[in-house]
Amino acid sequence: MGLVVQKYGGSSVADAAGIKRVAARIAETRRAGHDVVVVVSAMGDTTDELLDLAEQVSPLPPARELDMLLTSGERISMALLAMATANLGIQARSFTGSQAGVITDSAHGRARIIDVSPGRIRDALDAGDVAVVAGFQGVSVDTKDITTLGRGGSDTTAVALAAALGADVCEIYTDVDGVFTADPRIVPAARRLETVTYEEMLELAASGAKVLMLRCVEYARRYGVPVHVRSSFSPRPGTLVAGSMEDLPVEHAIITGVAHDRSEAKITVVGVPDKPGTAAELFEHVAAAGINIDMIVQNVSAAATGLTDVSFTLPKADGQAAMTALSQVQGSVGFGSLRFDDQVGKLSLIGAGMRSNPGVSARFFKALADSGINIEMISTSEIRISVVTRDSALDDAVRAVHTAFGLDASADEGRATVYGGTGR
């Protein structure tokens, strides 16, 4: 008998039938003798619908009120799930993030968990009950206001609770059978990974593979929480996220997988004077607006003019704020103009063996060239190569690279199954 934290995403509790199916799974785990803590997300597209509703009443809703609104989605699913579980003869009690002791900073919309004091959860477990906790939310230590952890934040709630409670495993239930070599919605021939190290999963999540949220993986690595990604629609074995690259056997695959990301936009600052200090001034202003940037490219300056272009990518949602911040320094930096482009996509090839295997880049760029895909930006890390392409070319690019690195599953291995939903 152990302690299991199970997280069910919005795709798993999209309707009443989904909630009943999940309740049956919880009951089965409890009857097997385990203590069970469940973290649940809002039903289906509820969070998106609440965001739309907020936009209809105010173009720029106050962040505190937006968090108050969005956390209501998880309240609905936690109460319904506790009811459905109780209906199967298993006592269950639901708790908001605040009641569960999830303490955060006060950055509304992207709060960080700074402490977890799960006293009430422990009490529920000691009484033999299943604790059902609303994911994606906490309470600010300073203001005592309700906060949210950012999109996909329920994964982080689950891992944080698992760490605080010393759980044996944190199971993340979703609508695919685990972590695949690419998003199975784009690459039907994607192959399920049996195990993946924290480092590889960090790169996949940071590169857009939204099956796990980046912060959840960071948290799991820091506290050594084993994360088991599985489907709530099937009993298949899933993927274990654990261990470190240092412990990998020599025969570990060179390439882990291909990730894609459509959440970024590109800004180009045209005609920047090529002299020391200009890049610092540009990026200081973007940073002062609280915006994180990702890839940066600077062209060679034209000999005749001494001017260059600087392009960078950033979250689409921050595009307007970055354009405003940059236009304020147009005079002092002396650049010509600004261009905003949200029709871009990012593709990343990830693999722990990449650093010690020559020829990976050559094969990667050849695969894109053979498919006629133009590359707009490039960046690399020790275990990743990323490129920016046109959004419209991204799916073809992902499939081309996946095939070129021999990642496609053969017909007899069976194809990845995607259970319902459309993906967000």
Ligand SMILES: Nc1ncnc2c1ncn2[C@@H]1O[C@H](COP(=O)(O)OP(=O)(O)O)[C@@H](O)[C@H]1O
């Ligand atoms: N490498 C990958 N492996 C598995 N799923 C992936 C991968 N990359 C992207 N995905 C997508 O992540 C989705 C699951 O995440 P999400 O939609 O947030 O589910 P949930 O609602 O369960 O949290 C899958 O349906 C799949 O389309």
Ligand SMILES: N[C@@H](CC(=O)OP(=O)(O)O)C(=O)O
């Ligand atoms: N409901 C929140 C939090 C979450 O984690 O959702 P999901 O587990 O369905 O990705 C969101 O939509 O962002």
